[in-house]
Amino acid sequence: MNKQVISVQQLNKHFANNHALKNVGLSVEQGEMVALLGPSGSGKSTLLRHLNGLVCGDKTVNDKPSNGYIEVLGVPVQKNGKFCKTVRASRCQTGYIFQQFNLVTRLSVLQNVLIGGLNSTPLWRSLTGRFTLAQKQQAMNALERVGLADFATQRVSNLSGGQQQRVAIARALMQQAKIILADEPIASLDPESSRIVMDILSDINKKEGIAVVVTLHQVDYAVRYCPRVVALKKGEVFFDGPSEQLDEGTLAALYGSKVTPPQ
Numbered sequence: 187m188n189k190q191v192i193s194v195q196q197l198n199k200h201f202a203n204n205h206a207l208k209n210v211g212l213s214v215e216q217g218e219m220v221a222l223l224g225p226s227g228s229g230k231s232t233l234l235r236h237l238n239g240l241v242c243g244d245k246t247v248n249d250k251p252s253n254g255y256i257e258v259l260g261v262p263v264q265k266n267g268k269f270c271k272t273v274r275a276s277r278c279q280t281g282y283i284f285q286q287f288n289l290v291t292r293l294s295v296l297q298n299v300l301i302g303g304l305n306s307t308p309l310w311r312s313l314t315g316r317f318t319l320a321q322k323q324q325a326m327n328a329l330e331r332v333g334l335a336d337f338a339t340q341r342v343s344n345l346s347g348g349q350q351q352r353v354a355i356a357r358a359l360m361q362q363a364k365i366i367l368a369d370e371p372i373a374s375l376d377p378e379s380s381r382i383v384m385d386i387l388s389d390i391n392k393k394e395g396i397a398v399v400v401t402l403h404q405v406d407y408a409v410r411y412c413p414r415v416v417a418l419k420k421g422e423v424f425f426d427g428p429s430e431q432l433d434e435g436t437l438a439a440l441y442g443s444k445v446t447p448p449q
């Protein structure tokens with residue numbers, strides 16, 4: 187049996203009177219690639235943020251603490267409405283990819299990738315920006331992997347959106363992530379860049395066995411790239427199963443009649 191890398195049990199989150207996550211349960215095994223679907227506002231981002239301990243412990247959004255148990259990579263992230271400090275251990279091994287890339291645009295591509303290695307860098311070295319040759323080599327390998335080795339010395343702000351997202355993936359590789367959480371990674375990209383980014387995510391999932399949980403608003407990408415789909419509707423898990431089982435009826439019930447199912 188494969189190792190479980192994410193376990194969420196009975197997760198509930200309220201923002202004031204808004205019950206944003208309702209008794210959510212989720213289990214992801216090592217090596218899985220899971221699409222998280224659902225209409226806008228259904229709780230996808232809130233769930234992903236919980237997996238990285240970004241909500242329960244965040245005072246600014248912590249209207250009421252979330253309830254439920256979350257374990258990632260074998261360590262508790264939150265339990266009994268409390269954020270667990272052990273989340274630091276799982277965060278170090280969790281790459282987070284954002285719709286707007288969240289790179290440091292005034293730094294070079296290589297420097298952005300090196301940031302992924304900060305956790306394994308002694309403090310004095312990271313403060314002086316001195317990375318070892320081995321780390322630089324590792325960062326170059328990560329850039330090679332996403333097809334951007336030739337861009338290493340460029341400023342991030344010179345790159346296209348699709349290229350910036352590939353830098354973010356290289357940063358996760360540099361981090362030696364065991365899990366990648368990607369929140370709408372292709373929502374701002376054109377179809378060609380979307381395909382390249384999804385191909386890379388799929389490739390590292392297959393070759394490195396990195397578990398990927400990716401929120402998507404295009405059902406066809408989910409079906410094409412992700413063997414499993416978890417769909418949220420109004421904060422509840424509405425569907426959890428093989429993507430080929432997403433039939434027209436399920437999609438119509440999930441999105442209303444707005445979305446046409448993939449051909």
Ligand code: ADP
Binds near residue numbers: 226
């Ligand atoms: P999705 O990613 O599926 O579009 P979200 O997780 O962003 O949905 O939001 C789920 C619900 O929680 C929405 O009703 C949203 O308005 C609410 N919500 C999310 N984040 C916050 C926040 N920081 N403060 C208040 N409400 C929030």
Ligand code: MG
Binds near residue numbers: 230231232370
């Ligand atoms: Mg979202």
